[in-house]
Amino acid sequence: MAYTKEFIPKKSDNISDWYTAVVMQARLADYGPSRGTMIIRPYGYAIWELIQKALDEKIKAKGVQNAYFPLFIPESFLKREKAHVEGFSPELAVVTIGGGKKLEENLIVRPTSETIMYDAYSRWISSWRDLPLAINQWNNVVRWEMRTYLFLRTTEFLWQEGHTAHATHEEAWEMVVWAINAYEEVYRDYFAMAGYKGIKSDSERFAGAGCTVTFESLMPDGKALQSCTSHDLGQNFAKVFDIKFQDKDSSVKYVWQTSWGFSTRSIGGLVLAHGDDNGLRLPPRLAPYQVVIIPVGAIESVVNECKAISEMLASSGIRVHTDFADGETLVFKINKWELRGVPLRLEVGEREVLHKTFTLTCRDTSQKISVPFTSLAKAVTAELADMQARMLKESEAFLVKNTRVVDSFNKFKEIMAGSRGFIKASWCENPVCEAKIKEETKATTRCRLLDEDEKAGKCVHCGKESRYQWVFGQSY
């Protein structure tokens, strides 16, 4: 059943069914046997590996070191930070039996690792010389979900979680901003996705954080996707886990902490943002195969030419796949690789071999480009870079077009009942007002832009004095 476009609804008709069909049929993922779980299939996992590589390089260059902490968190640890346990309690998976016996203390399958890491931090940090302590882990976390939405909402997901401890709040805040900037760069340079970077409202921030910074992107149905977050934890955890250091002046202080995470959820955003009625469209830098070569006919000269082109492209650092699969027609193969979103397609038949000239078909625009053999590597490299840039521009234009500055609540409601998108509006920062806006429009505060100054105004809902404009949207 996979690889057949006929089972895919039009994206504009039903984006949710379209999404699931594309993810399944492009073989990015499949459902797991128990509630909320998913299998990340090789094609989907290859995208995750490319994301990991991009992000891991940035993390290491910043001097953050990778490590690994246990999956199981003693229940008592989680309970130490009040807001943290309240936020996560409804989502926990609990191990009550181990080695055939009922456990004396239940173990929580980590929903995030603040508590188990900071218990260790309290033992490892004693002097200013131990700071900053900056550790990242790539792992799996579990947050119970009743309904699976592949990649976007799953009981288990993969991510990285960075956790740092600093001598001053200033230094911690610098790290919070570094992380969200690194994430934004990965979204921009790899995902070809634009979005807004900003501070969450009090009601939307991470359970246990003093401040959460988010990157919010906009999906084609006008809904917002929280795409990653970076938290200023202040001294909340330091105080409950007793993480203190002796400073240069001999005084003993609590550390200042941050945590920040980027997950496989991002792959869901990638599919939604760029896909079309023919399936996936992968930006070249996250495409497991950047070029697919399809032989037309199985005669020797064609096979040899395919191999020669493949080697040439591979030696230029291009990720290339030649589809020699038996028993599939040319049309089937073309559809398959369109569905799987490969940026460039190159069909090789007798005519092409004879003329030593080949046609590249671009997945994003369907444009065809004719290229002589000797220029292929250069042309492919250039076209991949162009496509990456084109897709980002498309995303940026979509974001701009669908962000509206609004000062009337009627207009606000009208937009949210129609095409949705992001709304920028003044808000008084009163959570009661925020709750009412959500009730009436389904829109929540997404963030207040990180790089934007104060701008006095009147709250779009209650009309009271407001200090900032906020970005609103309906959340995925």
Next chain:
Amino acid sequence: MAYTKEFIPKKSDNISDWYTAVVMQARLADYGPSRGTMIIRPYGYAIWELIQKALDEKIKAKGVQNAYFPLFIPESFLKREKAHVEGFSPELAVVTIGGGKKLEENLIVRPTSETIMYDAYSRWISSWRDLPLAINQWNNVVRWEMRTYLFLRTTEFLWQEGHTAHATHEEAWEMVVWAINAYEEVYRDYFAMAGYKGIKSDSERFAGAGCTVTFESLMPDGKALQSCTSHDLGQNFAKVFDIKFQDKDSSVKYVWQTSWGFSTRSIGGLVLAHGDDNGLRLPPRLAPYQVVIIPVGAIESVVNECKAISEMLASSGIRVHTDFADGETLVFKINKWELRGVPLRLEVGEREVLHKTFTLTCRDTSQKISVPFTSLAKAVTAELADMQARMLKESEAFLVKNTRVVDSFNKFKEIMAGSRGFIKASWCENPVCEAKIKEETKATTRCRLLDEDEKAGKCVHCGKESRYQWVFGQSY
């Protein structure tokens, strides 16, 4: 308390205490809060990343693709293969509560992923065109342990598990052998460790396998360490998970399967095998830092020279670290990096700067090599390669020296009561005999060498006819 050799017992006095002290003080790992768990600290995790890179390249080159399957396995899945569930039942961690509610069916935290993967395989495989299906995952698994022995015996560990399905048994067996050969190469070329590659006896094989191939290395205390395994699963799982394919001739057949794994346990073997009374000794190819530069004094010319050398070495692809840490004496730093097993040490003081000549100290032999600035990169590269080769030779010599061919059971008992090591002896393959040998000598069958032909003889214990010589040893 870390980095101080005074707390490390002599390796020869008490290898177990020595081991734990070295692992803790070199900051490879720490204890986790709940029973049997450990934290892999950045220095230990960096070793794991080097191992992963080496192995992942081989796995990908073989055409095996990475993917990710859920952590939670429905209890009913595990029960389908009888030997499998019997083998793993005593070691399971069980999730009984999810999202605040008691679950209808308990979920097992994966101890290994055969069952959950093969349930998916049965959906993904229908034709010979779908074969071979070859998937690997890098993940965490849980097998309950009462007592932690850092890296070597932990409730949770990290590993890769490869799982393949083939049309014929011949092809599956080729994969089983490929995997154990790849593992042996990684041990030889990266760990600088020799060992024996062979087939496990019926009583020692993996729960659910038809045949298990193992790589067994020898620790300094004469005990054997099962260092990784590769399993020929036959059609055992295919039959219970109903994994069938239509062959070219239209007949419907069960697939033949393999699974193979390599874990963080290997890091324990690495520490035991190569360490000495001064701490770790890391083979250069698995050393997070291959060279440590220690400035002597903080004057500008010394600092600049350290930076220049560091840049030069790094640009030659050498992993280098310069220890500018404040408030530590030269002796402290030397001890620290010896304890952490860095292959080459380079002290830079005024005299060295003046003469533009530097002394490399080799961690394995304590040999000192004087090198002019301009030859440093070349000399370091060559010395790292030499050291890697030296350490492997040492390991090979130790293995040969401590493997004894024995045909008398008295001699067998005497050796196992004394210096231990590996014993090669004829064995009748009767499990009763095997159990008695274990009872009387604590030695178990480790394996029958994969590349060794039949050799008729008399069982070392019962004197009955035997077909092969087997390797015996006391297990870790």
